[in-house]
């Protein structure tokens with residue numbers, strides 16, 4: 001059994017008439033989910049989608065988007081989801097790189113996308129309508145372990161996004177491991193799903209646990225404190241990025257009583273601050289379970305479901321994952337000493353799409369994947385993420401690569417050069433700040449820089465602040481000292 005979809009079928013609950021997905025707009029029982037995904041799969045096949053073809057998808061979160069994902073698995077196609085915030089110019093790169101057979105977008109994008117085969121989900125000739133008359137029986141395509149189920153783009157440090165290829169067995173092994181690690185209560189857990197479904201966290205971790213666990217999922221369009229608080233009264237498990245937890249804690253309605261049925265709150269995708277961990281435990285009476293993962297490997301470590309969860313630690317590696325920390329000299333770092341975290345296991349991806357060199361660079365000679373995160377590991381295997389060996393900002397759980405923004409700012413009139421850094425922010429965790437050196441005689445404004453960037457890049461990547469400087473600090477090699485800038489601007493948002 002290799003197609004991930006067969007695992008879902010195999011783990012259906014005894015009562016298939018039970019609700020799987022409940023959203024404001026619709027609800028689907030498990031039985032309806034199976035039938036509708038077959039109809040969508042027929043519609044894809046009729047559109048010429050065959051095993052191995054890429055289906056590029058940029059749509060808002062909906063039950064039908066889940067059906068499209070499942071239909072891609074069933075046809076053996078490769079699902080390529082994209083953040084809905086990406087602009088048309090960002091989309092153009094993904095279109096070219098993924099060379100998809102079919103593109104599914106929102107109606108507003110339909111005529112912007114230059115591709116011979118563009119559809120929407122809900123228009124008159126959209127996929128939902130096309131699927132209606134199809135059969136509810138579909139022979140799910142046979143796939144080999146290493147066949148690719150999805151490509152998820154992750155930005156590169158040089159500014160070019162890389163497509164991480166995840167195989168059917170990467171995804172199934174990781175999800176099955178998580179069910180055990182988190183003691184998933186088959187057919188009893190109810191998941192509050194508030195995450196977007198174009199990243200590992202919402203698409204794989206949350207959705208796969210619910211599907212394999214035969215669970216009901218309260219499927220929210222996006223994260224809003226009001227709707228999430230309402231859902232907690234009928235649920236048992238929640239997954240979120242740290243920003244979700246700080247926003248919840250800022251609301252006095254978030255109380256222990258309201259969460260009395262909730263057994264598990266999971267955090268990941270960005271560092272959880274110690275103060276959030278402690279405040280949460282005090283308020284809710286249970287500690288958040290923090291885990292660590294990344295696009296290229298799904299989930300890697302997790303704090304224990306039973307036993308102490310430590311603030312600032314992301315737990316030991318999951319059951320079938322190995323982790324090691326290597327210091328600058330290449331030797332294994334002694335317990336508690338920092339170094340770059342390397343991992344190995346069935347969850348580790350199959351490489352970057354059409355980028356063999358980048359793939360080779362990201363593995364050691366003996367086959368370990370180099371995460372680029374700086375970590376310590378104690379004698380019991382517990383990992384702490386203490387820094388990054390990659391120039392990356394994580395804002396509200398979304399990755400922003402400074403290089404991409406710097407290249408665009410440097411092109412703007414009146415700008416000599418720039419450095420983009422992440423600065424602590426009470427809501428976003430880290431916020432993007434651009435430090436700009438103006439050209440001779442020029443005085444570009446903060447607003448004009450932000451507005452000029454807006455047409456090129458997604459809103460979450462825009463600097464929340466632009467500061468001007470006479471000279472960027474450089475070391476003896478001429479390299480901009482971002483650590484000096486981070487220190488200098490550290491309190492930007494605390495002062496605000």
Ligand code: MLC
Nearest residue numbers: 196199200201223243269293294295395396397398459460
């Ligand atoms: C939105 N905005 C952001 C932002 N999200 N700015 C910085 N960082 C973010 N994350 C900006 C928008 O561009 C817009 O700007 C303004 O905020 C309002 O947009 P919004 O969509 O209404 O915002 P909001 O609903 O508040 O969204 C914030 C959020 C969302 C935290 C709810 O970003 C979110 O759900 N993040 C989770 C991302 C996630 O799933 N990460 C997992 C990655 S997987 P303007 O200028 O237009 O007003 C991974 C691996 C792993 O990392 O280990 O899990």
Ligand code: AMP
Nearest residue numbers: 268269270271291292293294295385399
């Ligand atoms: P992405 O490439 O979007 O999948 O983001 C992966 C990165 O998010 C990792 O390499 C880490 O830097 C970061 N990350 C994920 N989970 C955690 C966590 N619990 N603590 C600290 N950083 C995390």
